[in-house]
Amino acid sequence: MLDSKFIIFLILLISAITVCGTQNVFAENRTVTIPFGASNPHFETEAPFWYTPPILTIHVNDTIVWLNSDREVHTVTSGKGVDRGEFSQGKMEGKPDGYFDSGPFKPSQSLAFTFDKPGTFYYFCTIHPWMNGAIVVSQDIPDYATDAEGNKINKWPVVKYTDDKMVETDLSWEPHIILTGEQVTFVFNFYNPATSSEFMTSTPYRFVIVQNGTEIFSSEDSTQYSGAYKYFVFNKSGPVEFRLENIGNMNETVRFSTFVFDNPSEIKKEIPVIQPARNLQLGQETQIVFVGPPIAALAFIIIWAKWGDKFKKKRTGEKL
Ligand SMILES: [Cu+2]
Structure with missing residues (x-):
């Protein structure tokens, strides 16, 4: 016959395994790849992003694994790199904030980091500071209120x-x-x-x-x-x-x-620049191309409407 103490021990053991197992199910591992060509800041790079994906939303306690698929040494350093404007002015130093730093890591090497607090975390490469990315760590908000120890509040007031x-x-x-x-x-x-x-x-x-x-x-x-x-x-x-x-x-x-x-609507989504210039999406710097010319055309029409007649008369006068 089974001893009652042994049965209790067995129940506790199974409970412990279930609890551990449940936690593992919820914490995820996600991969961010540094693609071939990421070290190239210029137009001719084939890399679609510096880091792929450039912005990744995860949950608290998820782990990010950065994999260097390029042929150069890179870093993954928390903080902000240089943006396009700073880069064009020759600024080559980002601002590390000290939360995590891989140090230089070689092609095919990887770095793992577990995010245990919510927030938006920017990172960049200290060797190629135009390489920017961000991890948004969202907090699971329960659908019931608890006290500060996490006990559910069942009765109001x-x-x-x-x-x-x-x-x-x-x-x-x-x-x-x-x-x-x-x-x-x-x-x-x-x-x-x-x-x-x-x-x-x-x-x-x-x-x-x-x-x-x-x-x-x-x-x-x-x-x-x-x-x-x-x-x-x-x-x-x-x-x-x-x-x-x-x-x-x-x-x-x-x-x-x-x-x-943390209010999910308050989590900042503002990212410096997360992809090479040739791969920019509509809504970023390409706005200059699509919004700029129509404004210039409109300005020309207004000036023409005001001054065009004088100009025409002058030319007509010349012919006479
Ligand atoms: Cu790099």
Whole structure:
């Protein structure tokens, strides 16, 4: 017969394998290739991009493998290389930001880097600083709110008590899932837990928001009756704590927490130049070709309409 301890051990082992397996399924490996000809900054290069693909969107904890398929030594260095304008002025030094740096790597060698934080990360080649690329690391935003430890918040408003159980505080925030740059409305009420009745008199309080150990908002106020509301817009992502302090001047604090996510619409997509001039897409520098001439033609028509008659008369006069 199987020992019960052994069965428990077996269950734990299977759970552990399942958890590890699930994490592996979600983290992906993606490849960025440095194509043949990438070292050539000029028109005649066949390389469609400096790095292929030039902009790649991945998730937190995904790994990028850069593969050098060129016949020259290159680097993959985080930061910004030179743009077309700087290159034309002879500027040959990019600005590394220190997040990652492959150092020189030879043809057919590769570099792997795991992105463990969200954001837009530019990179370039220090040897050929016109070679630019970017990795956009997006954050998975859950479809439910959690506290700062990641526990799902099942019931709204969230209810907390002061340590001495003298005050019950209900706090709700809208929207429940907080994104940077979006206004959040906080609504809170104070109750007497013994009688389940609202505080019907004006109650002093201090509403405080703490993010990454820093107080980013503080408001000392009094409720009209049992509750009040506040507005706030977060600039940064990360765990946050909402405190209601000194409720009713009783030196009692209740704490709530959640997580602020980077607003996907705020992730910057501005990239220096990610491909050689001959392979530029419509909408980049080729705008000069397509937008420039019509504007010049229009300007000519306007000038002709204003001054053309005088010019014609002058010529006619000459003939007579
Ligand atoms: Cu290079």
